Amino acid sequence: MRVNFELRKNILIIKLRCDLDHHNTELIRELLDYNIEKKEVQHALFDMEDVSFMDSSGIGLILGRYKKIKAKKGRVGFINLSDDILKIMKISGVFLLAKLYDSEKEALAHLSKGEEV
Template sequence: MGGVGLQTSIEMINNNLVVALDGELDHHTAKEVREEIDKAINRENAKNIVFDFKKVRFMDSSGIGVVIGRFKKIKEYGGQAGVINLNDRVHKIFKMSGLLNIIKYYETKEEALENL
């Protein structure tokens, strides 16, 4: 799923929505991926969300907005958000934007699922 520049893979593990992103999370892809994740949160009654950035090659401020918005949405339901597999470039964006102050970074998917 997702646009030409970004593919998404969404799976539900217990009450956790795991969103694997592949490509570029930018202003061209943000709206579609935001809507796709929101539908999955509502459809699956997800409590927590884990973003897997392993295959994200680029992210801009629109991507930050997608992550923050989904964090706020899941928090309204009493849930938490986590991220895994940040490459150096995306990790720098998360750190500079302050995202790592509100969303926990985990080394592995298993660690995230155990701690959310």
């Protein structure tokens, strides 16, 4: 499992380089929560370029982190979703809460301005 974190201003970029399933989500959850709570994070951007599989525990992970970011009056965005992951996230309603961006540059610009979903 590989997850990289990068903080740009108050935006935490989460680069997921593994599947989001019940095997990985607990450790990823702990790492995400630590980064959200210990750093000056207001917004989160999930880069899911290398996520090829996601089950309900992955959706739960995302929704739980959304709640933490929302409590900080922040926003959540996503980039680089495969067609399969995009379909899962649309069906689950994630995009009612968060936004899919075409690029990291676009996402960072919108999140840093605090633009609505």
